[in-house]
Amino acid sequence: MKLQDTLRLSFGALTSKRLRTSLTILGILIGPAIVVGLTGLTLGFSAVLTHQLFSSLSPTDIFVTPGTNQVTSYTVQQISKLPGVKAVVPFYTLSATLETPSGPEPTVILSIDTAQAQKAFPGLTLETGQYPSPYSSYGAVAGYYITHPQYPGQPTYGPGQTVEVQINTPNGKVTKTFLITGSFNEFSSAFADIDRSLVVQNIVGSQYYGDDYSGLIVEASSVSQVNSVVNEIHNTLGRSVSVTSVEQFVTLINNSLSAVSSLLFIAGASSFIVAFxxxxxxxxxxxxxxxxxxGVLRAIGFTRRGIMAIFLGEAVLMGLLGGIxxxxxxxxxxxxxxxxxGSPRGGGSGGGSAFGPGTHITPVFDPNFMVEVVLITIAFSVLAGLIPAYRASKIEPAVALRYEV
Structure with missing residues (x-):
């Protein structure tokens, strides 16, 4: 019997029982739907994270933070002499509290050479105003959320205004007044929450911590030299410091989302058992x-193999339709x-997504993966139809013709 005749008979059998066929296909499609939908979601998250990372940071950035030892000016000298190092930018992160009319607001003061910070963070741009002068210990640039209200009644500050800040220092809490000289555009970064921070010159951090830095931003001469610079830092300083490159951030993100995607795939794949x-x-x-x-088909000349092919054809068609x-x-x-x-969060006039304000997440679907899902669905359908098809092929014509339903 020709393949097209087998498929025609199989399709006719399915359409003769439309309700049952529709419900079976509905049960089949649940597995592919869950697997494809959740995988597309995680791939979309991965794409957004990677885009945000590379749009905010330079791919040549390497972050060095204290390990077993403090990061000092001597550490800066050691790293600066390594081959492939273009620049070393020390920074301080100071825990602080904004003193506002509605009460204290937690914040972070990032103390850094702002001229060098602009090179390390290409995505960090000024919305209004300007950076404080290199030797200013009172000028500050405010993060996006400090100058834009995120909830009703939130006090906001703009260029030309002063803000009183209580800073946690090794010698206790110190109250200091800063003049807002500018404000940043929205900035998403794995390095620091600059949107809720005040950025000041590095002279401010040195007043309280001397040359005990919170960390260093090492800029490699080129992207191709990032890994070699990371290895050189490890060889020179060992475990006294912790070293992370932007590329490692991306690898960590992809590995984490890959693990989540695998768990979601396993959870979705369990739905295939229901379809089976x-x-x-x-x-x-x-x-x-x-x-x-x-019995009639056998009596008019259909072989056992032909009967089995008809029923397997029905299983293949249901799997194909359910998979698609x-x-x-x-x-x-x-x-x-x-x-x-990506829907706006409640309570904030600025809006935003659960993944970050202003972030638009688009699911990513791999055509090859979707084809594989359809083939897996068909395979499950064939396996499920194999035993019934075999039993159908073993029915004797004489017994079948006398059978009463």
Whole structure:
């Protein structure tokens, strides 16, 4: 019997029981929908994170923070002499509190050479005003959330205004007044929450911590030299410091999301078991109901192999239709989930997503992966239909023709 005749008979059998076929396909599509939708969601998150990272930081940036020892001016000298190092920018991060009319607001003071910081953070741009002069110990640039209200009643500050800050120092809390000279555009970074920070010149941090830096930003001469510079720092300083490059940030993000994606895939794949049972039940019922039909087909010359092919054809068609429908449902689920994740948060006039204010997340779907999901769905359907098809092929014509449903 020709393949097209087998498929025609299989398709005719499915359309004769439309409700049962539709419900079976509905059970089949759940697995592909969950797998495709959740995988597209995690890939979308990964793409957004990677984009944010590379748009805010330079790919040649390497971050050095204290390990077993403090990071000092001597550490700066050692790293500056290493091959492939273009610049070393020390910085301080000071825990502080903004004293506002509505009460204290936690913040962080980033004390750094602002001229060099602009090179290390290409995505960090001024919205208004200017940076304080290199020798100013009272000028500050305010983060985006300090100059833009995020909730009703939040006090905000702009260029030309002064702000009183209580700084935690080794010698206790110190109150200091800063003049806001400028404000930043919104800036997302894995390095620091600059949107809620005050950025001042490094002279401020040195007043309280001397040359005990919170860390260093090492700029490699080129992207190709980043790994060699990281290795040189490890070889020179050992475990006395912790070293992380932007590339390692990306690797960490991808590894973390890959682990999450694998767990989601396993959870979604369990839905294939439901589809397997559904197809198995449907096919067994079909075989029982069509026993007389099987006898007629055998009587007019159909072989056992031909009977088995008809029933397997039904399983393949249900798997194919369920897989394709599941892919479509999964794509819709991905966009629905990302729209929920990207919906504005309550309580803030600035809006934003659960992934960061102003962030638009788009699910990412791999065509090859979707084809693989369809093939896996068909494979499960064939496995589920194999035993019923075999039983149908073993029915004797004489017994089948006398069978009463």
């Amino acid at each position: 049972v559904g197809i198995l039940s449907t096919m067994f019922t079909t075989v029982v109901e069509r026993t007389r039909e099987i 429908a599941g892919i479509g449902a999964g794509v819709g689920m991905g966009f629905l989930l990302t729209s929920v994740a």
